[in-house]
Amino acid sequence: MGTTEPQQSGIFRNIRLDFSKGGGIVIAFLVLCMVLTIASPRFLTATNLLIVARQTVFVMIIGFAMTFVIGMGGIDLSVGATLALCGAVTARLLLDGVNVWVAMLAALVLGTFIGAVNGFLIAKLGMTDFIATLGMMSILRGIIMVFTHGVPFFGLQIPTFQWFAQGYIGPIPVPVIITALLFLVCLFILKKTRLGRFVLAIGSNQDAARLVGINIAEVKIIVYAFCGLMAAASGLLLTSRLEAAMPEAGEGYELDVIAATVIGGTSLAGGRANLLGTVVGAMVMGVVRNGLNLLSINVFWHQVVIGSIILIAVGIDQLSQRRLSR
Amino acid sequence: MSETISNNESLLEMHEMTKRFTGVVALDHVDLTLSRGEILILVGENGAGKSTLMKILAGVYRPDEGTIRINGEQTEIRNPGHAKELGISIVFQEQALIPDLDAIENIFIGREITTTFGDSYMGVLNRRAMVNKANAFLEAFATDIDLTVPIRELGLGQRQIIEITRSLAENASILILDEPTAALEDFERKQLFDFLDRLREAGIGIIYVSHDLEECLEIGDRIMVLRDGKKVGEMAVHDASVDSVIEMMVGRTLAEQYPKVTASIGSDPILQVSNLSHRKAFSNISFSLHRGEIIGFGGLAGSGKFELARSLFGVEPITAGSIELDGKAISGNLTPQSAIQQGIAFLPADRKSEGLFLEHDVQYNISIANLKALIKGWIRGAPERQVAQSYVDTLDIKTPSIHQMARHLSGGNQQKVMLARWLFAKPKILIFEEPTRGIDVNAKVEVYHLIGEIVKEGSAVIIVSSELPELEGICDRVIVMHDGMIAADLPREQLSQETIAYYAVTTSGEGPNGNH
Numbered sequence: 107m108g109t110t111e112p113q114q115s116g117i118f119r120n121i122r123l124d125f126s127k128g129g130g131i132v133i134a135f136l137v138l139c140m141v142l143t144i145a146s147p148r149f150l151t152a153t154n155l156l157i158v159a160r161q162t163v164f165v166m167i168i169g170f171a172m173t174f175v176i177g178m179g180g181i182d183l184s185v186g187a188t189l190a191l192c193g194a195v196t197a198r199l200l201l202d203g204v205n206v207w208v209a210m211l212a213a214l215v216l217g218t219f220i221g222a223v224n225g226f227l228i229a230k231l232g233m234t235d236f237i238a239t240l241g242m243m244s245i246l247r248g249i250i251m252v253f254t255h256g257v258p259f260f261g262l263q264i265p266t267f268q269w270f271a272q273g274y275i276g277p278i279p280v281p282v283i284i285t286a287l288l289f290l291v292c293l294f295i296l297k298k299t300r301l302g303r304f305v306l307a308i309g310s311n312q313d314a315a316r317l318v319g320i321n322i323a324e325v326k327i328i329v330y331a332f333c334g335l336m337a338a339a340s341g342l343l344l345t346s347r348l349e350a351a352m353p354e355a356g357e358g359y360e361l362d363v364i365a366a367t368v369i370g371g372t373s374l375a376g377g378r379a380n381l382l383g384t385v386v387g388a389m390v391m392g393v394v395r396n397g398l399n400l401l402s403i404n405v406f407w408h409q410v411v412i413g414s415i416i417l418i419a420v421g422i423d424q425l426s427q428r429r430l431s432r
Numbered sequence: 433m434s435e436t437i438s439n440n441e442s443l444l445e446m447h448e449m450t451k452r453f454t455g456v457v458a459l460d461h462v463d464l465t466l467s468r469g470e471i472l473i474l475v476g477e478n479g480a481g482k483s484t485l486m487k488i489l490a491g492v493y494r495p496d497e498g499t500i501r502i503n504g505e506q507t508e509i510r511n512p513g514h515a516k517e518l519g520i521s522i523v524f525q526e527q528a529l530i531p532d533l534d535a536i537e538n539i540f541i542g543r544e545i546t547t548t549f550g551d552s553y554m555g556v557l558n559r560r561a562m563v564n565k566a567n568a569f570l571e572a573f574a575t576d577i578d579l580t581v582p583i584r585e586l587g588l589g590q591r592q593i594i595e596i597t598r599s600l601a602e603n604a605s606i607l608i609l610d611e612p613t614a615a616l617e618d619f620e621r622k623q624l625f626d627f628l629d630r631l632r633e634a635g636i637g638i639i640y641v642s643h644d645l646e647e648c649l650e651i652g653d654r655i656m657v658l659r660d661g662k663k664v665g666e667m668a669v670h671d672a673s674v675d676s677v678i679e680m681m682v683g684r685t686l687a688e689q690y691p692k693v694t695a696s697i698g699s700d701p702i703l704q705v706s707n708l709s710h711r712k713a714f715s716n717i718s719f720s721l722h723r724g725e726i727i728g729f730g731g732l733a734g735s736g737k738f739e740l741a742r743s744l745f746g747v748e749p750i751t752a753g754s755i756e757l758d759g760k761a762i763s764g765n766l767t768p769q770s771a772i773q774q775g776i777a778f779l780p781a782d783r784k785s786e787g788l789f790l791e792h793d794v795q796y797n798i799s800i801a802n803l804k805a806l807i808k809g810w811i812r813g814a815p816e817r818q819v820a821q822s823y824v825d826t827l828d829i830k831t832p833s834i835h836q837m838a839r840h841l842s843g844g845n846q847q848k849v850m851l852a853r854w855l856f857a858k859p860k861i862l863i864f865e866e867p868t869r870g871i872d873v874n875a876k877v878e879v880y881h882l883i884g885e886i887v888k889e890g891s892a893v894i895i896v897s898s899e900l901p902e903l904e905g906i907c908d909r910v911i912v913m914h915d916g917m918i919a920a921d922l923p924r925e926q927l928s929q930e931t932i933a934y935y936a937v938t939t940s941g942e943g944p945n946g947n948h
Contacts, residue, residue, distance in 0.1 A: 298810035300803045307800055310789040317747070317786055318801040318853070319772035377791050 131369050131383055134419045135390050142397040149400055156279060160271075160347075162392035163285045164189075164340045168363045169370075169384040170292040171336035174329050176367050177296075179309040179376025180235040182333050184224060186359035187246035189341035190352070192217045194250055196342055197259035197351035206266045214338045220246065221334020225327030243360070250353050259351040271347035281343050288336070293381050305329060309376025365412075366391055369419040390415060442504060443468050443637040444489075444606055450497035451484050458484040460661040461498070466606065466637040471628065473648040473669070474641045476658035477681055477872050482641055485658070486608055489639075490522050491515035502606075521604035523595050523612065531584035535594045536562050538583055539601055570597060573630040575623075587733075589620025593627050600636070607631070608639045613647060614870045615782075617733035617898055618936075625651050643872055645674045646901065657681055678873055690905025691877060693884025697908065698723030700759065702892050703861055705744070708753035713739035714916035717753070721861065721894065724887045728907035729896040730932045735913040738781075741863050741896045745778040746771045757860075772801065777859035779850050781866035783843070787850050790839040794831055795820035797838050797849050802857040823852035827882065844875025851882055862886060863894045868902060880906050900929040912936050 142149040168185050175182045192213040199209035220242065227238040262268070273280040296302035304325045307315040316322055345351045368374055369390065370383025394415055398408050444466040451459040459481045466472050476482050487493045488500075491509040499506055502518055509515050529538050536559070545562050546555035566579055577590045586594070592612055599607060613621045628638065628651060642648050648655065648669075655672050657665040657680040665680040678689065701720035709715040714736030721727055729737040742748040744755065746766035755762045757774050764770075768778070780786035789797055798820045799806060806816050820834040827848045831841055838849060847867070854862060867883070868876040883906065887893055897903050903910050904927045912920040912935035920935035 294810065300807070300811070303796070303800060303803055303811070306792065306796075307789055310792055311785070313786045314789060317745075317768055317778055317780060319767075319769040321767075321769055377789070 131371060131386050131390065131419050131422075134369075134415070134422060135386050135393070138390060138393055138397070138415075142393065142400070146397065146400040149397065154396065154400070156282075158389070158392045158396045159282050160279050161396070162388050163281045164344050165359065165362045165366055165391065166285055166385060166388035167288055167340045167343070168333070168337050168359065169366045169388050170288055170381060171329075171333040172363045172367045173292070173370070173372050173379050173381050173384045174296070174305050175235075175333050176364070176372050176374060177309050177376060177379030178305045178326065178329055179312070180228065180326070180329070181239065181364065181374075182221075182224065182330065183236065183239040183360045184220065184242040184246060185333060185337040185340075185363055186356035187243045187250070188217050188220050188334050188337035189344065189356035189359060190354070191220075191246050191250050191253070191341075192338035193341035193345035193355055194254055194259060194351040194353065197262055197345055198253075200262055200264060200267060201259060206264060210267075210342055213342055214335060217334040217336075217338020217341070218331045219334070221337070222327055222331040224334065225330030228330065229323035229326035254351075254353045256353050258353065260349070262345065262349045262351075267346050268349065269346075271343045281347070284343070288339075289381065289385065296379060296381060301325065301328065306377055306379060309373075309378070311377070362391060365416050369416055387419075390419065442466070443470075443502070445501040445504075446485070446489070446498065447500070448498040449485060449488060449495050449500075451488065451493060451495050457661050459488075459495070462658065462661070462663050464656065464663075466639060468605075468635040468637055469632050470654065471632055471638045471640055471652045473652035473655040474639055474658070475643075475645065475648060475655065475677060475681060477874060480658040480681070481661040482658055483610075484661075486522065486610070486639070486641065489515065489520055489606075489608065491520075516602060516604075519603060519605035520608070521599035521602060521606070522608040522610065523592070523599060524610050529583045529591055529595055529598075532582050534582055535577065535579040535586070535597075536566050538594060539566050539579075539598045541598075543602070566597070566601075569601065572634075573627055575627060587617075587620050589616050589623045592616070592620075592624055596627070596631075600631075604636070606637050606639070608641070610641045611643065611870060612640070613642065613644065619732055621647065643870065645677050645873075649674065649677075682874060689873070689877065690901065691880050691884060692906050693881075693888060694908070695724035695884075695887040695890075697725045698890075701756075702758060703744075704756040704759075706754050706756070708740070708743065708755065709751050710736065710739050710743060710748060710916070711751055712916075713748070714913070717918060719911055719918070719921065721892045723860075723890050723892055726883065726887055726893045726895060726906060726908045728903040728910040729894065729913060730898075730900070730903050730910055731913035731919070731936050733898075734915075735936065736916040737896050737913045738865065740913070741865060741894060742778075744771070744861075744894070745776055745863055747778070772857065772859075775858075775860035776863065777801075777854035777857060777861070778863045779847075779854065779865060779867065781869055783846050783850060788838045788846055791837060793835045793837055794824065794829065794841070794849055795834040798823055798834075798852045798856055801853050805856070819856060820852075823856065827852055827855075828878065842871075842875070844871035844878070847871055847875070847879060848882075851879070855886070859891060861892050861894065863896070865896050866898065867895055868899070900932050903927070903932055904929050 148154055168189070172182060172185065195216055196209045196213040199212060200206065224239050224242055227233045228235050269280060270284070271281050275283055304315065304320045307318070307320055308322055308325060312322060341356065344355060366387035367384050370385070370387030371380035372378060372383060391412060394412055395408060398411060442465055444464070446462070446464040449459050449462045449464070450457070462481065462485060464485065474482055484493065488495050489509065491512045491514050500509060501507065507518065509518065530541070533541070540562050544555065545558045545565070547558045549555045563579065570577065570579070575593060577586065577593060583591060583594065596607065612624060616624065631638065640648065640652060649672060652669045655667060655669055655677060656663060657677060659681060699722070702723050703721040705720070706718045708717040717740060719727070729741060731737045739748045743750045746768050755766065762774065784790060789800065795816060799816050803811055806812055806819070817834060823829070824831060824834055829845050829848045829852065831845060838846060841849065868879055871879070883893055895903070895907060907927065908924050910922045910927055910932055911918055912922065912932055914936060922931060
C-alpha cells in the first residue's frame with residue numbers, strides 16, 4: 107500500500123502544472139473576488155458562496171466533459187438540449203410513479219445514447235463536430251417541445267430525488283460533493299488512463315494518433331457519449347433543484363459551458379485540456395452573475411459583462427502564451 | 433559611397449557579421465559575399481550559425497557588429513519588410529502557398545493587378561493581365577506548369593518553383609532557399625535545379641542552405657562552411673568533395689558516413705508478402721524479410737514504394753494478396769492498431785505532421801504507443817519518467833529534460849524521439865519512411881547506428897528512401913520499384929547507386945539507357 111502515496115502526489119503535481127498553464131484565468135478570478143468583496147459586504151459570506159457554488163455546478167459538470175471534447179479538437183453544441191430532454195424524461199417518469207433510481211438511470215442512459223449518436227455521426231460518417239451537434243441540438247429541442255407540449259412538468263416533491271440537489275452532508279451541499287467527485291474521476295481519466303492520453307493525442311495531431319495505433323473513431327464515440335452522460339447528470343441535478351422540468355431549460359448552456367472551458371485554458375485547437383481551469387472558468391461566470399445581482403445591476407447588462415470577462419480572460423492567456431513562446 | 437567597392441559584380445557583401453545571444457556567440461566575424469548569377473551554398477551543422485546569418489539578412493535580427501553592402505551600397509536591414517524592399521527574399525522549407533488557390537492567384541496574392549479601384553478591397557481583379565504576366569515570366573524560364581489548377585494538385589517541386597516565382601515577381605534579386613529539396617523526389621529536384629540554372633543565367637544571386645551535400649555540390653558555384661559561428665571554409669564547388677566538406681563541418685573525419693552493421697540474418701522469414709496489390713499504386717508484390725535484415729525500397733515518386741510500406745502498416749488498404757508474420761497469415765483488415773499489436777512499427781517521413789505530438793513533451797511522445805506497459809491499474813508516473821529518461825540517455829537525445837516540448841527539438845532529435853517511441857513498443861519489424869530526411873550529418877550517422885542496433889537485437893527493418901547513398905550504404909538488400917512493380921531485387925553485392933537509379937527509371941526488359 108506504500109505505493110499509493112507517491113501516486114497521489116503525482117496527481118497533485120499535475121494540478122499545479124495546470125495552474126501554470128491557465129494562469130490568466132486564476133488571476134482574473136482572484137481579482138474579481140477581491141473587487142466584489144470590497145464592493146459588496148454580502149459577497150464573501152459562507153451563505154453567498156454556497157449559493158454561487160450551487161448555481162455553478164450545472165455548467166461545471168458539463169464543462170468537465172466539454173474539456174475532453176474540446177481537448178480532442180471537437181465541440182458539442184447539443185449539451186444544453188440534452189440536459190433539458192433528459193430532465194424532462196426523468197420528470198415525466200417520476201410523475202408517472204416510476205422508481206426514482208430507475209427514472210434517473212433512464213435519463214443517464216438516454217444522455218449517453220444521444221452523445222454516442224453525435225460521436226457516430228462525427229467519427230463514422232465524417233461530419234464536422236459543429237454541424238453534427240448543431241443538428242442534434244435542433245432535433246432535441248424539437249423533441250422536447252413535442253414531448254412536453256411546451257408546458258413544464260411540475261410537482262416533483264420526492265425526497266429521494268430532491269436530496270441530490272438540495273440535500274446537505276454536514277455543511278456541504280450534496281451537488282457540490284457530487285461535482286467534486288466527478289472532478290476527481292475526470293482528472294484521473296485525463297491524467298492516468300490511456301483514454302485521457304488518446305484524447306489529447308487526437309486533439310494534438312490526428313494523423314500521428316492514427317499511426318500510433320489509436321482507434322480514433324472509438325475514442326471519439328466514447329468521448330461524445332461521455333459528454334452526453336454528463337449533460338444528462340447535470341439535467342438531473344437541475345430538475346431536482348427546481349422540482350420541475352422546464353422545456354426551455356439549459357438554453358444557452360452550451361455557450362456557457364464552452365466559454366467556461368475555453369477561458370479555463372483548454373485550447374479550442376485541441377491537444378490541451380485543463381480541467382482545473384474549467385472549474386475556475388465556471389466559477390468566474392458564476393461569481394460574475396452573483397456579483398451583478400448583489401450590486402443590483404440591471405439584468406440587461408449581465409451579458410455584456412460576461413462577454414467582456416470571456417474576452418479579457420482569453421486575452422490575458424493569449425498574451426502570456428505569446429510571451430512564453432518568444 | 434562607391435569608393436571601396438571591391439568587386440563590381442558584388443550583389444551582396446556581409447562583412448565581419450557578429451551576433452551574440454545572452455553570452456553565446458552565434459556568429460563570430462563572418463564574411464559573406466554573393467555575386468550576380470551565383471549560387472552560394474551555405475552549409476553547417478545545426479547551431480553552426482546558418483540560420484542566424486540568414487535571419488540577419490532577412491531583417492529578423494540586427495547584427496551586433498559588421499557591415500552589409502547591397503550593390504556596393506552600405507545599408508542596414510531594419511526589418512523583414514525592409515529586406516523585401518532591398519530585393520532580399522527567403523523561401524522557407526514550409527511552403528507558404530495557399531493550397532486551394534491556383535498558381536496565378538498565389539503569385540499575385542497581396543499585389544493583385546486590378547482594372548478599377550486599384551488596390552482597395554473593392555479592386556476588380558484583372559485576371560488576364562496576371563495570367564499574361566505570369567506566363568511571360570515562367571516562359572522565360574522554360575517551365576511548363578499549369579498555372580490554373582489549385583496548388584494542391586501540383587507536385588512539391590512545382591510548388592517550390594511557384595513560390596520562388598512569387599518572390600521574383602516582387603523583384604527579388606537575392607534569393608535565399610532553405611532546404612528547398614528536403615521534401616522533393618529526385619525528378620522534382622531536377623526540375624527545380626533546371627529552374628535555378630535559369631535564374632542563375634538571369635543574374636539572380638542565390639544563397640542555398642541545405643543538409644544534402646551531394647546536391648549542394650551539384651547545383652552550387654561556391655560553398656561556404658560554418659561551424660560554431662565561424663567561417664571554417666570557403667571554396668569553389670569544383671574544388672570540393674563531400675568528404676572534405678563534411679570534415680570541415682564536423683571538425684573531424686567521419687570514418688564512415690554510412691555505417692553498415694551486418695547482423696546475423698535469420699533463416700525463416702519474419703515477414704512474407706505474397707502478390708500484394710493496391711487499388712492503383714502497386715500490384716503483385718512479393719518479397720520476404722528476415723530477422724536481422726535491412727531491406728531498402730527505392731524508386732521514383734509514383735513508383736508505389738511509399739504506398740507499399742504504408743500498406744504493411746495498415747495505413748493504405750490492400751485489394752489482394754497476403755501478408756504472413758512469423759509464418760502466420762494476417763486475418764482480416766490490417767489497421768495501424770492491429771499492425772502494432774503484431775509487432776510492426778512505422779516511422780513516417782513527415783515527422784511533424786504525422787509523427788510527433790508537437791505541443792506535448794518528450795515523455796508523452798515516447799510513451800504514447802505503449803502505455804499498456806506502464807499501467808498497473810492506471811498509468812504510473814514514475815516508471816513513465818524512468819522509461820523516457822533512459823531512452824533520452826541511451827539514444828543521446830539532446831533535450832533540457834524529458835518535459836521539453838517536442839516542437840523545440842531539432843530534426844535529428846525529433847527523429848530520435850520517434851525511434852525511442854517505437855523501441856519502447858519493442859516491435860519485430862520497423863518500417864522507416866525517409867529515415868534521415870532533413871537532419872544533419874552527425875544525427876544521420878547516429879540514426880544509422882541505431883538502426884544497426886535494432887537489427888543486431890534480432891528485429892528486422894524496412895527503409896523506404898529517395899536517397900540513393902543511404903540505400904546503398906546501409907541496406908542488406910534493395911528492392912527497386914517502378915510503376916507499381918518490382919523492377920529489381922538487389923542483394924548487397926550488387927548494390928550501387930547507379931544500378932538502383934537504373935532500375936528506378938527502366939522496367940526490366942526494356943532497352944537500357946544512359947549509364948554514368
